[in-house]
Amino acid sequence: MQLMNYINGNFCPQASGKWITNLNPATGEEICKVPVSNSKDVKEAINSAKKAYPNWSKNTPHERAMWLDKIANKLEEMFEEIAQLESMDTGKPISLSRSVDANRSVANFRFFSEMIKGMEIEEFEMKDATNYVIQKPIGVGALITPWNLPLYLLSWKVAPAIGMGNTVVCKPSELTPMTADLLMRAVDEIGLPAGVINLVHGNGIETGSSLVEDSDIDFVSFTGGTVTGSKVASSAASSFKKLSLELGGKNSSIVFADCDFEKTIAGVVRSGFLNQGQICLCGSRIFIEEEIYEDFKNSLINAVEEMKIGDPLDEETDLGALISKEHLKKIEYYSNLAIEEGGVLLTGGVPCLPKDFENGNWIAPIIVEGLSYESRCSKEEIFGPMVTLHKFKEESELIKMVNNTRYGLAGSIWTKDIERGRRLSESIETGMIWINTWLHRDLRVPFGGVKDSGVGREGGRWSLGFFSEAMNVCVKQE
Ligand code: NDP
Numbered sequence: 175m176q177l178m179n180y181i182n183g184n185f186c187p188q189a190s191g192k193w194i195t196n197l198n199p200a201t202g203e204e205i206c207k208v209p210v211s212n213s214k215d216v217k218e219a220i221n222s223a224k225k226a227y228p229n230w231s232k233n234t235p236h237e238r239a240m241w242l243d244k245i246a247n248k249l250e251e252m253f254e255e256i257a258q259l260e261s262m263d264t265g266k267p268i269s270l271s272r273s274v275d276a277n278r279s280v281a282n283f284r285f286f287s288e289m290i291k292g293m294e295i296e297e298f299e300m301k302d303a304t305n306y307v308i309q310k311p312i313g314v315g316a317l318i319t320p321w322n323l324p325l326y327l328l329s330w331k332v333a334p335a336i337g338m339g340n341t342v343v344c345k346p347s348e349l350t351p352m353t354a355d356l357l358m359r360a361v362d363e364i365g366l367p368a369g370v371i372n373l374v375h376g377n378g379i380e381t382g383s384s385l386v387e388d389s390d391i392d393f394v395s396f397t398g399g400t401v402t403g404s405k406v407a408s409s410a411a412s413s414f415k416k417l418s419l420e421l422g423g424k425n426s427s428i429v430f431a432d433c434d435f436e437k438t439i440a441g442v443v444r445s446g447f448l449n450q451g452q453i454c455l456c457g458s459r460i461f462i463e464e465e466i467y468e469d470f471k472n473s474l475i476n477a478v479e480e481m482k483i484g485d486p487l488d489e490e491t492d493l494g495a496l497i498s499k500e501h502l503k504k505i506e507y508y509s510n511l512a513i514e515e516g517g518v519l520l521t522g523g524v525p526c527l528p529k530d531f532e533n534g535n536w537i538a539p540i541i542v543e544g545l546s547y548e549s550r551c552s553k554e555e556i557f558g559p560m561v562t563l564h565k566f567k568e569e570s571e572l573i574k575m576v577n578n579t580r581y582g583l584a585g586s587i588w589t590k591d592i593e594r595g596r597r598l599s600e601s602i603e604t605g606m607i608w609i610n611t612w613l614h615r616d617l618r619v620p621f622g623g624v625k626d627s628g629v630g631r632e633g634g635r636w637s638l639g640f641f642s643e644a645m646n647v648c649v650k651q652e
Contacts, residue, residue, distance in 0.1 A: 175205070175206040175207070176193070176206065176207045176209075177206055177207065177208050177209060177351055177352075177355050177375055178209065178355075178375075179209060179211055179215055179219065179372075179373055179374050179375055180355075180358035180362070180371070180372060180373040181215070181218050181219045181222050181372050181373075181374075182218075182222035182225070182226075182368050182369050182372070183362065183366075183367075183368025183369065184368075185358070185362075187209065188209035188210060188211045188212070188215050188375070188376070189211070189212055189214040189215050190209075190210055190211070190212045190215075192209070192210040192212075193207040193208060193209060193210060194207070194208045194209075194210055194348050194376075194377065195207060195208075196208050196263070196348070196349065196350075196351060196352075197498075198262055198263075198265070198534070199263075199264065199265030199494075199495040199496060199497050199498065199534055199535050200262075200265045200485065200486050200494060200495040200531050200534040200535075201530070201531055201533060201534050202533030202534055202535075203533075205262060205263065205352065206351075206352070208348055208351050208375050208376070209375045209376060210348075210375075210376045210377060210380060210381065211374040211375055211376040211380070211381045212376075212380055212381070212384065213380075213384040215374050215376075215381075216343070216374055216381060216384040216385050216388065217384075217388065219343045219372040219373070219374050219385075220314060220343055220372075220385075220388055220390045220391060221390075222368070222369040222372050223314040223315075223341040223342060223343055223369055223370075223372050224313075224314055224341070224369075224390055225369050226341045226367060226368060226369025226370050227311075227313060227314060227340070227341045227369075229367065230336070230339065230340075230341055230367060230369075230370050231311040231339040231340070231341075233339065235290045235291070235293055235337070235338075235339075236290075236291055238290065238336065238337050238338075238339060239286075239287040239288075239290040239291045239337060240287075241336070241364075241366060242283045242284070242286055242287035242290070242333055242336070242337050243283070243284070243287050244364045244366075245283045245333075245357075245360060245361060245364060245366070246280050246283035246284045246287065247364075248360040248361075248363060248364050249276075249279055249280045249283065249329075249357075249360055250280050252356060252360060253272075253276045253280065254272075254276075255356060256271070256275065256276040256279060256325060256353055256356060257271040257272040257275065257276040258271075258487075259352040259353050259356060260275045260276070260324060260325065260350075260352070260353055261486045261487060261494070262352070262486070262487075263324065263349075263350045263351075263352045263353070264321060264322070264324065264350055264449075264494075264497060265450070265486055265494040265495030265496065265497060265534070265535065266449050266450070266486060266494045267486050267488075267491040267492060267493070267494050268486060268487050268488070268489060268491070269489055269491070270448070270449060270494075274323070274326065274449075275323060275324070275325060275326050275353075276325075278323075278326045278329070278330075279325040279326055279328075279329040279353070281617070282326070282329040282330050282333045282617070283329060283333045285333070285617045286333035286334045286337045286637070286638075287333070287337065289334075289337075289618075289634065289635070289638060290334075290337045290338070290638070293309070293638065295307065295308060302650060302651050303648050303649060303650045303651055304648070304649050304651070305646055305647070305648045305649075306646070306647045306648075306649070307644055307645070307646055307647075308644070308645045308646075308647060309338065309638065309639075309642040309643070309644055309645075310339070310642060310643045310644075310645050311338055311339030311340045311641075311642060311643075312338075312340055312392045312393050312416060312641065312642060312643050313340060313341075313392030313393070314340065314341055314342070314343070314390060314391055314392050315335050315340050315341075315342045315343070315391070315392065315393045315394065315395060315641070316342070316343055316345065316385045316386055316388075316391045316393070316394045316395070316396075317331040317332060317335060317342050317343070317344045317345070317395050318344075318345045318378075318382055318385070318386070318394070318395070318396045318397070318398065318406070319331065319344070319345070319346050319347060319354075319397050319398070320347050320397055320398045320399070321347035321349040321350040321497050322449060322452045322453060322454070322497070322557075323449075323453070324346060324347065324350040324351075324352075324353050324354065325353035325354070325356070325357060327397050328344060328346060328353075328354055328357065329357070330632065330637075331344075331395045331397075331632075332344065332357070332371060334632075334637040334638055334640075334641045335395065335641045336370055336371060337638075337641075338638060338641040338642040339642070340392075340393070340641060341369060341370050341371070341372075342370070342371055342372065343372045343373070343374060343385060343391075344357075344371065344372065344373045344374070345373075345374055345375075345376065345381055345382050345385055346373070346375070348375065348376060348377045348378075349497055349498060350497075351375050354373055354375075355373075357371075357373075358371070358373050378402060382406075383405070383409065386406050386409045386410055386415075387409050389413055391410075391415060392415060392416065393415055393416035393417070393418075393640075393641070394406060394410050394415050394416070394417050394418070395418045395632070395640070395641075396417070396418065396419050396420070397419075397420040397421075398420075398421065399421065399422050399555075400421040400422040400555070400580075400581075400626045400627070403419045403421040403422075403628070406419065407419060407629070416640070416643075417629065417630070418622075418628075418629065418630040418631075418632060418640050419628045419629040419630065420454070420621070420622060420623070420627075420628045420632065421454075421583075421623065421626060421627050421628040422454060422555040422557070422581055422583070422626065422627060423454040423455060423456070423555060423581050423582075423583030423584060423623060423627050424458060424459065424553060424554065424555050424579045424580075424581040424583075425445075425455060425456060425457045425458065425459070425581070425583055425584045425585045425586075425604070426457060426459050426460075426461055426576045426585045426586075426602075427441075427442045427445055427446070427457035427459070427460045427461070427585070427586045427588070427612070428461045428572065428576065428585065428586065428587045428588065428589075428598070429442065429460065429461065429462045429463060429466070429470060429588045430463050430587075430588060430589035430591070430594070431463040431465045431466045432589055432590045432591060433466075433588040433589055433590065433610075434588075434590065434610070435466075435469075435470070435473070437588075437610070438470075438588040438610075439470070439473050439474060439477050440477070441586065441588065441610070441611065441612050442457065442460055442474065442586075442588070442612075443474065443477045443478060443481070444612060444613075445457035445586055445612035445613065446458060446460070446478075446539075446559075446561040447478065447481065447492075447493060447539050447559050447561075448613070450493055450494060450495070450496055450539075450558060450559045451539070451556070451557065451558045451559040451560065451561075452496070452497065452501075452557055452558060453613070454557075454583055454584075454627075455583060455584040455606070455612075455613055456557075457561070457584075457585065457586055457612065458555075458556060458560065458561050458562065459547075459552050459561065459562050459564060459576075459579075460474075460561055460562070460563050460564065461564045461565075461566050461572055461575060461576065462563060462564070462565060462566070463565075463566060463567070464565050464566065464567050467563075467565045471520070471541075471543065471563060474541065474563075475520055475521050475541060478521060478522070478539050478541060479521055481493050481539065483526055483528065483536070483538065483539075484528040484531075485528060485530075485531070493539065493559065495531070495534045495535045495536055496535040496536070496537060496558060496559075497535065498535060499535055501535065501557075501558065502535040502536075502537060504556070504557075504558070505537055505540075505556065505558035505559070505560060506523075506537070508551055508554075508556045508558075508560060509522075509523045509540050509542075509560060511550060511551055512540075512542045512545060512549075512551045512560075512562070515545055515546070515549040515550065515551055516544060516545060516546070516549070517542040517543065517544045517545040517549070517551065517562070518542065518543055518544045519540060519541070519542055520541040520542065520543055520563075521538070521539070521540065521541050522537070522538040522539045522540035522541060522559070522560075523537065523538060523540045524538055525537060525538075526538040537558070537559060538559075539559040539560070540559060540560040540561070541560075541561055541563065542560065542561070542562045542563065543562070543563040545562050545564070547564055547575040547578055548578060549562075552564065552579075553578060553579045553580070554579075555581060569598065572598075573598070573601045573602070576602055577601075577602065577603045580625055580626040581623070581625060581626050581627045582603045582604045582605060582623050582624035582625040582626070582627050583604060583605055583606065583622075583623035583624075583627035583628070584604060584605065584606040584607070584608070584623070585602055585604050585606070585607050585608070586607065586608040586609070586610075586611070586612045587599065587607060587608070587609050587610075588609075588610055589609070589610070592609065595609040595610070596609070603624055603625060604623065604624060604627075605620070605621070605622045605623040605624055605627065605628070605631070606621065606623075617633060617634060618633070618634035618635070619633055619634060620632075620633050620634065620636045621633035621636070622636075
């Protein structure tokens with residue numbers, strides 16, 4: 175199977191004739207060939223988006239929202255196909271691709287459709303004048319997404335971007351191109367005007383960077399690693415492109431002695447290991463109050479060891495494969511580093527190969543204790559099934575340890591003392607905190623990080639704000 179780019183409403187081959195082989199992370203078998211698009215393909219896609227822009231941006235918000243509904247309906251028909259493709263492409267359990275990936279991809283289009291239908295023009299009255307704030311489309315956007323939540327994150331950008339009247343060129347990760355292709359089939363089947371959404375497949379170095387650099391790109395919405403984000407920011411800055419960066423995380427789960435023990439174990443396991451720990455929001459450093467440390471640690475090890483690792487397409491599977499051989503090597507590197515840094519591996523780490531999956535990228539989930547909060551393993555983003563445990567006594571010491579990382583994306587606090595939870599949240603350098611829950615998402619709230627975790631916010635009205643230009647019109651009264 176060979177994928178194609180989608181430009182100006184047509185599936186078309188890449189100019190270079192070069193391909194990347196896309197492998198199934200669970201088995202190592204080939205899924206498809208992915209085109210490597212070069213600057214010529216990228217330019218064609220941008221030109222197509224430019225050509226579509228005048229007509230598309232003239233539609234009313236309501237008309238554009240109706241298109242988002244049509245896309246949502248089509249994706250809903252393709253729900254099971256999304257789940258199957260996502261599971262095959264990423265190695266994640268099918269139960270997760272259904273409940274999270276397929277579900278949210280549909281929900282993102284529906285959510286932004288409703289938001290856009292409900293948009294109102296803000297007015298500010300003066301004694302002698304009225305101000306109107308109009309949200310105008312920006313132009314042509316580059317939407318760049320990573321491999322961990324492929325369609326979930328792409329739809330999170332596409333829906334508000336086109337809903338606000340822009341036209342776009344998408345660049346998914348070369349490792350997980352299947353559901354981006356599915357989205358193009360969906361928009362093709364419903365007859366979305368040509369050029370509103372374009373897709374170029376390929377790698378970051380050639381395809382991604384040509385897209386960001388192009389002078390006809392007006393804005394860039396990027397989700398991915400911090401190092402890549404920094405390159406994207408430098409490249410976009412010289413021409414003042416509007417920029418949103420959703421980057422890496424090293425998030426803390428903070429467990430107080432008064433927590434609901436059972437619920438907290440379940441919550442901390444989920445936050446540490448969902449999607450094999452490959453979610454930017456995963457809680458990979460667990461701070462446990464001293465008096466329950468030993469009990470909590472032992473129950474955590476039991477709960478983690480009970481998780482079923484295996485065939486991603488089996489409904490009973492809790493943990494699937496890692497995305498790639500390189501990523502597996504990275505996790506192995508950090509598990510060795512943990513030992514070098516003085517840590518003790520309490521469980522996991524040894525390769526665990528389910529039958530028939532010998533060539534996949536498998537590792538048993540790792541729990542480490544005994545590391546200093548200043549060690550590299552407890553400060554750097556690992557982005558895999560590995561968590562570190564840390565003991566704390568005092569709140570002031572806890573805050574110092576939690577904030578001792580360059581990242582600031584999310585975190586969770588587990589306590590029955592909600593007042594303390596809320597007070598502590600405000601001392602943590604982060605964009606998001608959950609109290610007694612994790613990844614409990616209301617799509618209306620701001621999403622994004624501080625420090626090396628990103629610039630700007632998406633979600634709800636923050637997405638509508640990013641994907642538009644606010645313009646003030648001031649009308650003087652007689
Ligand atoms: P990368 O930064 O490696 O890649 C992200 C995307 O950028 C891919 O499509 C990649 O293409 C592309 N890319 C790579 N280099 C360039 C470049 N120079 N110019 C333009 N585009 C480029 O991230 P991963 O895919 O490895 O994803 C994991 C990272 O994403 C983690 O750090 C994670 O925390 C973060 N993330 C953040 C989220 C958030 O909301 N804050 C959500 C999800 C993930 P290709 O891969 O094809 O080379």
